[in-house]
Amino acid sequence: MWQRLVEEIGDRGFTVVAVALDSEPGAPEPWIEAANPTYPVLIDRAHLLSELYGVVNVPTAVWIDEAGRIVRPAEVAGAYEAFRYFDREQGAIPGEHLERSKQVRRAYLDAIRDWVARGAASEHVLSPGEIQQRRQAADPAVAEAHARFRLGQYLEGRGDDAGARAQFDEASRLHPESWAIWRQTAEKLENGIAGGPAFAAQVAALGERRYYPPVEMAGMPPEQ
Amino acid sequence: MTTIVTLTGSIEVDAAAEGDELWMTADDLRQLTGYELKPEGFCLDEVCVPVPRGQESEFVRGSEVNLGAFWRQLDAAIVHDEGGASWSIGEPPTERALRVDSLVAPDFTLPDAAGRPHSLSDYRGQKVLLAAWASW
Numbered sequence: 001m002w003q004r005l006v007e008e009i010g011d012r013g014f015t016v017v018a019v020a021l022d023s024e025p026g027a028p029e030p031w032i033e034a035a036n037p038t039y040p041v042l043i044d045r046a047h048l049l050s051e052l053y054g055v056v057n058v059p060t061a062v063w064i065d066e067a068g069r070i071v072r073p074a075e076v077a078g079a080y081e082a083f084r085y086f087d088r089e090q091g092a093i094p095g096e097h098l099e100r101s102k103q104v105r106r107a108y109l110d111a112i113r114d115w116v117a118r119g120a121a122s123e124h125v126l127s128p129g130e131i132q133q134r135r136q137a138a139d140p141a142v143a144e145a146h147a148r149f150r151l152g153q154y155l156e157g158r159g160d161d162a163g164a165r166a167q168f169d170e171a172s173r174l175h176p177e178s179w180a181i182w183r184q185t186a187e188k189l190e191n192g193i194a195g196g197p198a199f200a201a202q203v204a205a206l207g208e209r210r211y212y213p214p215v216e217m218a219g220m221p222p223e224q
Numbered sequence: 225m226t227t228i229v230t231l232t233g234s235i236e237v238d239a240a241a242e243g244d245e246l247w248m249t250a251d252d253l254r255q256l257t258g259y260e261l262k263p264e265g266f267c268l269d270e271v272c273v274p275v276p277r278g279q280e281s282e283f284v285r286g287s288e289v290n291l292g293a294f295w296r297q298l299d300a301a302i303v304h305d306e307g308g309a310s311w312s313i314g315e316p317p318t319e320r321a322l323r324v325d326s327l328v329a330p331d332f333t334l335p336d337a338a339g340r341p342h343s344l345s346d347y348r349g350q351k352v353l354l355a356a357w358a359s360w
Contacts, residue, residue: 028358051315052332058357131327144314146301151304154234
């Protein structure tokens with residue numbers, strides 16, 4: 001996903017560190033091979049990144065400056081939920097939503113380009129106050145969800161599938177906003193994607209709520 | 225042996241599980257969490273968390289300490305499987321708050337597809353787009 005960007009601006013003190021929130025051994029590797037990235041791609045089976053950075057879905061990204069400080073906390077990385085508008089009769093996603101996907105992605109990539117070119121002077125670099133505002137407040141239920149997810153992964157690794165399932169179900173109950181927990185532990189289609197009827201039902205249950213909450217960022221297309 | 229899953233991996237500890245209580249030596253608790261039992265209470269560097277008055281026996285039993293009671297005292301997550309052989313603990317909220325307020329990106333070490341470990345701190349000096357994705 002990031003290879004072209006890295007080829008474009010990767011020589012200016014910028015790198016992508018991509019992390020696969022993938023618990024199943026062997027699952028992310030084919031995707032990594034196909035992408036043939038020149039930047040590091042790491043595998044996070046216990047979803048540590050979710051726990052440390054407050055990630056609830058993918059693609060999500062955090063901007064970190066040269067001093068190792070967060071300048072943009074975890075947010076959706078240039079994605080738009082066009083898939084929700086798939087028209088069964090037409091057999092396609094309407095053009096306006098495909099166009100919006102492109103605009104969201106372009107705005108996000110342009111923001112990264114601006115940051116790489118202008119550093120702290122970029123308007124996309126957030127102030128500490130803005131960062132604290134955008135961050136998830138500490139929630140004991142979410143903390144417990146992460147602890148149970150890790151426990152579930154450990155139990156699954158030891159072959160205790162029933163024990164693991166109990167932990168995963170409780171983790172999702174405690175942290176319902178986390179698509180990462182739900183999709184990682186949901187039944188997968190043959191291609192490894194948690195995109196079957198259960199997923200469709202979960203998405204439908206969102207109602208007006210967004211699968212990918214819109215990102216507050218200069219250059220993003222306005223909300224309708 | 226009891227397994228305790230933390231953010232940095234899983235550790236085997238010689239501990240006794242009694243429901244939601246987990247008794248281990250004070251030394252094991254210190255190695256696991258960094259907190260040291262002193263007369264003032266459980267101390268991490270200069271900060272001490274006193275044992276609640278009248279509840280000492282729930283926290284300390286001779287040379288053993290109860291990670292369950294202590295971790296809940298910190299409002300930190302501590303969970304276990306049905307049998308009590310496998311436990312998982314989360315970061316104490318006070319530590320998390322300090323970390324979050326500092327805006328320092330928390331370091332981590334994860335393997336690449338070839339199994340080589342990489343830490344976020346390896347990339348200090350560059351701008352990093354830390355991008356999460358998944359095959360699911």
